[in-house]
Amino acid sequence: MKDCLKSANVIHLSDPDFQVLEDGSVYTTNSVVLSSGQRSFTIWLFNAESQEERELSVHLEVPAEVLNKRLHAEKVLSRTKRRWAPIPCSMLENSLGPFPLFLQQIQSDTAQNYTIYYSIRGPGVDRDPLNLFYVERDTGNLYCTGPVDREQYESFQLTAFATTPDGYTPEYPLTLLIKIEDENDNHPIFTKTVYSFTVLENSAVGSVVGEVCATDNDEPGTLHTELRYSILEQSPSPPTLFTMHPTTGVITTTSSQLDRELIEKYQLKIKVQDMRGQYFGLQTTATCIITVGDVNDNMPTFTRSVYVTSVEENTVDVEILRLTVQDKDLVNSPNWKANYNILKGNENGNFKIVTDPKTNEGILCVVKSLDYEVQQQVTLQIGVVNEAPYTREASSRSPTSTATVTVTVKNLDKGPECIPPAQTVRIRENVPAGTRNDGYKAYDPETKSSSGIRYRKLSDPRGWVNVNEDSGSITISRTLDREAETVRNGIYNITVLALDADGKSCTGTLGIILEDVNDNGPFIPKQTVVICKPTMSSAEIVAVDPDEPVNGPPFDFSLESSDSEVRRMWRLTRINDTAARLSYQNDPSFGSYIVPVRVTDRLGLSSVTSLNVIVCDCITESDCTTRSGERAGYADVRLGPWAILAILLGIALLFCILFTLVCSVSQATKQQKILPDDIAQQNLIVSNTEAPGDDKIYSANGFTTQAVGASGQAAFGPSGAGVKSGGQETIEMVKGGHQTLESCRGAGYHHHTLDPCRGGLVEVDSYRHTYSEWHNFTQPRLGEKVQLCHEDDNQQLAQDYVLTYNYEGRGSAAGSVGCCSDQQEEDGLEFLDHLEPKFRTLAEVCAKR
Known part of the structure; x- marks a missing residue:
């Protein structure tokens, strides 16, 4: 089973x-x-x-004879005690043989009464590894055929069977376990070839440095996997500073004298050995690199204790001195980086000291100007510490290092002072050019006067003023406009440079306060107004006046138009001082309207704004704006002149080809040339156009065309030719001599053509009809026509009539196999050799292109 x-x-x-x-x-x-x-x-x-x-x-x-034999066997078994039980069995891995190697014998007590055959199954027999064990069928001797690696197979569980020659099994299957005994054939291996650890200098005795680990693939719990660790050598060697636990592999320190400033790295050669480290055990070595980490046990000290420097008065943000220190700790670490402090002499805040991150020097700078007349010399006391805190031993061993700096202040001729730096004057806007006014004034700090100081204009955004070089007064050169973009809060700023006789200078700002004049009429900034007709009947308009409020609102709103239609349709209602409501009085149609509105300020100055009012079918103003933007986007699409020319050339070439084909086929008909079926695909082209077409197109040939039924599948049939033109279709239908479309609409122009499927002449309607009329008339009749073409003369279905194929450049040598084909099997494509000159010329032109 x-x-x-x-x-x-x-x-x-x-x-x-x-x-x-x-x-x-x-x-x-x-x-x-x-x-x-x-x-x-x-x-x-x-x-x-x-x-x-x-x-x-x-x-x-x-069978009866077997039944008698088993009954006899049951009587014998009732008097015998069985001993069919598993017997412990093992073999040494990597055994050298000889092979086959006898392992043990399995026996059943039933062998006393039966002929017993022994067999085994399981891994090593009929499963991987195959044929490693076998048992002798008659004796039950179990053998191994080759060496076994315990690391690959720890044991094999086999199932032994005892059966009689006729298939009877007097014993249960015996589970037989063969254990592979381990041999010390694997070296212990460190998990890394090189171990890297870090221990801080001055660490206490017994501090853990790190732990190493090794693995052994031999059988766990035996001497083969009991490992012992040890240190073989240390470099630099004396004194011995590290020890290793023999069973855990943990490395610890044996001394507290680790000093990074003396020795930064130690290298240990370590060993691991199995068999509890006995001399005959297998061993492996590795390398352990121990880096001594730095602690802040060395304080920075100045290389000099006294410094002398000088600085000119009135000088700021300049470097006047660099101080250097020494530190034995690790470079660029927080234990080495110095922080400088001015301990004494900087009560006025004239100095600042910072650390150069690259050189660790202290940079002394002047951040507040010194005055020679007040103080000629300054003495500073500077101290230095590290970024990291000191260890207890370093703090108790040496005090903080300090240095004394003497700074001499040099006398310097002072330039003019622009005090205050920002000065203002008041001028009325729109004053005439040439108007003079007071300007900027600077002073000599020694004499406290303005004599001897020259002035120069540095910045004048709009070029409105000129500055007098001697007095600093200003002259208006152009009309001042308080509403200009460069004027902020009614103030126009220019920058003036003041110089003394020695060329020293200062810079000041002159703010011209422009007094407002009512020279700007109010206007409406939002000139497009949207009124959503279903939800609102009016819109708010807001006016602004660039002038100051005293010359601005309240505003007066009025309609400015001589057109009575505007005044009849629209009405203005004041909301507040700056806003009004525009509403329609009659129900206008959707569209855009121009509504001129005059806005007048409190002093009577006004301006007219022409509002573009859009009455829209929308819910919110954004809905109408979005739709308008979409229509505008479509309107932007234009055809370039080359695109139009390409379209016209393509249409002309198409009409030339169609005309040539019609003429060629007419000539071929006169010469009794039968056209192959597949030529229809290259002459009749179904195309659509959305532009107004020409007059009716009449078909003068009997080409078969492709008609599309209600199912949407195309089939070839002699239903005439249909040409779509100007949004309608001109259809030639074949439905007998009296069942044409014209029979439904009245007499029209008719002509006859040959029906190759049904035989005889058929009346053809060439009148021009709309698409819907054509569709309603042709759909039922076209389906009937196609169904009739599916039948032969005996009214039997001819499924090979409707054929869908594409012209691939040459006709079939076998011709058409359809029931309605006019092409004979012996006819080929010889008609191509007798084409008219016009068609041949056209073909040559197309081939060259």
Whole structure:
């Protein structure tokens, strides 16, 4: 039942005297006697995942002679004690043989009464590794055929069977375990070839440096995997500073004299050995690099204790001195970086000292100007510390290092002073050019006067003023406009440079306060107004006045138009001082309207703004704006002149080709030339156009065309030619001599053509009809026509009539096989050699292109 167990995970038997083993074999659980020579039971197989259940019936039948032999065997077994049980078995890995190597013998007590054959199954027999073990069928001797690696196979669990020659199994299957005994054939291996650890200098004895680890693939729990660690050598060697725990591999310090400033790195050669470290054990070595980490145990010290420097008075943001220190700690670490402080002499805040991050020097700078008349010399006391805190030993060993700096202040001739730096004057806007006014004034700090100082204009954004060089007064050169963009809050700023006789200078700002004049009328900045007609009947308009409020609102709004229609349709209602409501009085249609509105300020100055009022079918103003933008985007699409020229040339070439083909076919008809079926694909082109077309196009030939039925599938049939033109279609329909479209509409122009499928002449309607009329008329008749073409003369279905194919450049040598084909099998494409000159010329022109 091995195959049955692949899809079943629950098994039930109706007879408790039988059982199903894992390999699918069926065994008895008790001594079973088939007294009547037969017995039956049922096995149910159930799959819990798919909820599938199957039933299997088992029928046992025993011949009479076999039954007698088994009854005799049962009498013998009742007097014999069995000893069929697993026997411990093992073999050494990597055994040298000789092979086959005898392992043990398995025997059954039933061999005293039966001829017993022995067999085994399992890994190493019929599963990987195959054919590693075998058993002699008659003796039960178990052999191994080759060496085994325990690291690959720790043990093998085999199943032994004892059967009689006729297939009877007097014994249960025997589970036989073969254990592979370990051999010390694997060296212990460190997890890393090189270990790297860091320990801080001055660490206490017993501080953990790091831990190493090794693995051994031999059998755990044996001497083969009991490892011992040790240090073979240390470099630099004396004194010994590290030790290693033999079983854990933890490295610790044995001394507190680690000094990074003396030795920064140590290298250890370490060893691991199995067999508890005995001399015959296998061993492996590795390298351990221990870096001594830095601590702040060295304080920075100045290279000099006294410094002298000088600086000119009134000088700021300049470097006047660099101070250097020495520190034995690790360079560029917080233990080495210095922080400088001015301890004394900087009570007025004239100096600042910072650290150069690259050189670790202290940079002394002047940040506040010194006055020679007040102080000629300054003495500073500067101290230095590290960024990182000191260790307790360093703090108790040496005090903080300090240095004294003497700064001499040099006398310097002072330039003019622009005090205050920002000065203002008041001027009325729109004053005439040439108007003079007071300007900027600078002073000599020594004499406290403005004599001898010259002035120069540095910045004048709009070029409105000129500055007098001697007095600093200003002259208006252009009209002043308070509403200009460069004027902020009514103030126009210019920059003035003041110089003394020695060329020293200062810079000041002159702010011209422009007094407002009512020179700007109010206006409406938003000139497009949207009124959503379903939701609102008016819109608010807001006016602004660039002048000051005293010359601005309240505003007066009025309609400015001589057109009575505007005044009849629109009305203005004041909301507040700066806003009004524009509403319509009659129900206007959707569209755009121009409404001129005059706005007048409180002093009577006014201006007219033409509002573009859009009455729109929308909910919100943005809806109408979005749709307008989309239409504008479509309107922007234009065809360039070259695109138009290409379209016209293409249309002209198409008409030339069609005209040439019609003429060629007419001439060929006169010469009794039969055209092949496949030529229709290269002459009749179905095209659509959305532009106004020409007059009616009449077909003067009998070409077969492609008609499309209601199902949307195309089929070839002799239904005439249809040409679409100007949004309508001109249709030539074949439906007998009296059932044309014109019969529904009255007499029209008719002509006759040959129907190659049904025979005879057929009246053709060439009148021009609309698409809907053509569709309603042709759909039922076209379906009937196609159905008739599917039948031959005997009213039998001819499925090979409707053929869909594409012209691939040459005709078939066999011709057409359709029932309605006019092309004979012996006819080829010889007609191509007799084309008219016009068609040949056209072909040559196309081939050259």
